[in-house]
């Protein structure tokens with residue numbers, strides 16, 4: 261038997277916590293910042309254009325100011341020279357924020373096991389979802405977006421996310 | 433023949449085993465002067481260094497190689513000097529502006545000093561980097577963390593001074609990139625603005641330096657093909673072709689006709705889709721978003737074809753040394769026509785919107801001009817050079833794969849502005865279509881790989897059917913293609929210009945050294961001088977029209 265508001269108003273209202281309502285709203289309006297550096301970024305162009313159409317998932321408002329974005333998509337190789345810039349961009353994004361590491365290079369350095377390539381961005385910033393592929397197919401990008409939505413639905417912002425600690429190689 | 437050069441240096445010259453003219457290092461600047469003034473060798477193709485540490489027969493550890501073309505672009509000569517213990521040679525940047533960055537790269541990668549260079553500092557590796565990674569004794573996996581980006585003021589202040597600007601009070605300093613939507617990936621340009629006018633600009637590259645050349649040194653030739661995909665990833669297959677072509681040149685093999693024609697067809701298709709991305713992106717930068725969909729969507733249909741043909745959309749790795757991984761599939765021709773039609777429609781729709789569009793004209797015409805002489809001196813090539821009205825196209829000036837037998841035109845501009853660079857690309861898409869159609873008509877039957885079993889894999893029925901085939905497969909997969917000792921350069925017309933590979937081989941299955949001649953590198957070096965004095969909004973269009981692809985630029 262329903263209690264509270266539902267007992268009075270019947271099916272016309274749903275009660276929930278503020279946090280889950282926020283998450284639900286956020287899920288379908290992610291604003292990504294695409295940190296595209298290389299070949300993977302070209303595949304992201306496909307994700308954004310008509311055929312794969314990321315707007316079906318509410319994430320087509322690509323922002324190029326980190327301050328306006330809540331989803332960082334790192335698509336491409338990150339060199340040691342690029343690493344401090346990636347970190348700066350990440351730091352400039354407001355909480356809550358999520359990170360997708362797209363492609364072999366961002367996840368692990370890919371087949372560039374050499375003097376100049378960072379062997380995975382998770383040495384610098386925290387990552388929520390890793391996407392395999394060199395480059396990942398557009399479907400894989402979309403799948404990652406769905407995975408982020410699932411994370412958002414399942415976790416509690418204030419308890420789980422805000423209290424996370426991360427210390428990377430560039431953190432003093 | 434460089435007549436004046438040969439006469440003047442008759443006594444000092446020698447020719448090494450691989451056909452390069454060898455000179456004493458102290459004579460290099462003089463020699464290049466004679467070549468430039470008297471013999472018309474005005475185009476510096478590329479320069480690089482070789483570290484002979486692991487080749488004990490060499491007297492000196494380092495050598496520097498200069499590649500030059502004459503006015504007709506069809507004659508190429510190689511000059512080589514040994515570097516003595518002082519590890520310093522004369523800079524040639526006073527003669528060729530393009531040498532400025534090329535010499536910085538050699539300093540960065542090999543630690544060879546150039547005397548009288550205007551600004552000798554690292555270019556690909558970061559400021560905190562210690563050592564010179566392309567030296568043979570630098571371990572390939574020894575990475576070095578970078579904590580801070582270069583503020584570039586060490587370059588900016590003197591450059592402003594040279595322009596007569598002492599005080600910084602009226603200036604606003606701004607970074608365009610490396611994380612900026614209009615910087616196409618990872619390109620950084622640091623500008624000093626007075627209102628919206630750029631007084632001074634400095635470009636910094638290397639943010640996507642991923643050690644291609646060092647990685648080549650510990651991979652077998654065929655294993656390098658996937659790395660080449662990722663140089664200019666907008667036209668991956670053209671990079672495959674350029675690399676395979678260079679290695680095949682050393683091996684001295686001629687591909688079967690069918691293979692050559694397929695390379696032409698797929699290569700031209702790659703050129704078309706490369707131009708499509710460039711044009712789509714620059715129109716977005718201009719605010720003309722609709723055209724992005726018109727131009728990008730045909731690329732999807734080409735992806736469909738390439739996925740069927742090669743299994744991958746973007747990074748195809750279709751070519752092999754001595755041919756390609758397999759023949760075309762059944763139904764290829766129909767799919768190709770679908771692609772060509774889609775591209776036709778996309779290009780037509782776009783042109784309808786922009787061709788007679790006042791805003792488009794105002795934004796692009798007489799903007800970002802580079803003159804013919806300047807462009808040649810700065811070693812620009814491809815559509816960027818042709819936009820200045822210089823008819824240099826390797827498909828015509830030094831034809832390969834029967835290009836001389838195809839009926840097509842070189843698209844030329846007249847002013848060398850953003851407009852010309854855009855329109856030359858539109859026209860090249862049309863011309864590529866003509867070439868493809870002719871090639872499809874003439875496509876012969878036959879093998880797609882050379883028959884030599886020490887170079888290409890045997891057909892599968894032989895591998896499973898007889899012991900010899902099995903042995904061949906096993907040996908080739910385990911050992912790789914062995915390439916005789918050589919030092920040679922060979923190039924094709926890439927989507928962005930002259931795309932060549934200088935390869936040093938030592939008879940083993942891995943190259944001793946590989947140097948790409950990336951057309952973007954020289955275009956990017958010219959960029960600051962193009963945008964200085966212009967408006968900041970125009971700088972964005974100039975960058976887009978040069979089509980800088982970071983993968984190829986930084987390698």
Ligand code: SF4
Pocket residue numbers: 298299300301335336337362363364365366370393394395396662747
């Ligand atoms: S993962 Fe592959 S496709 Fe993506 S940036 Fe790295 S090399 Fe390029």
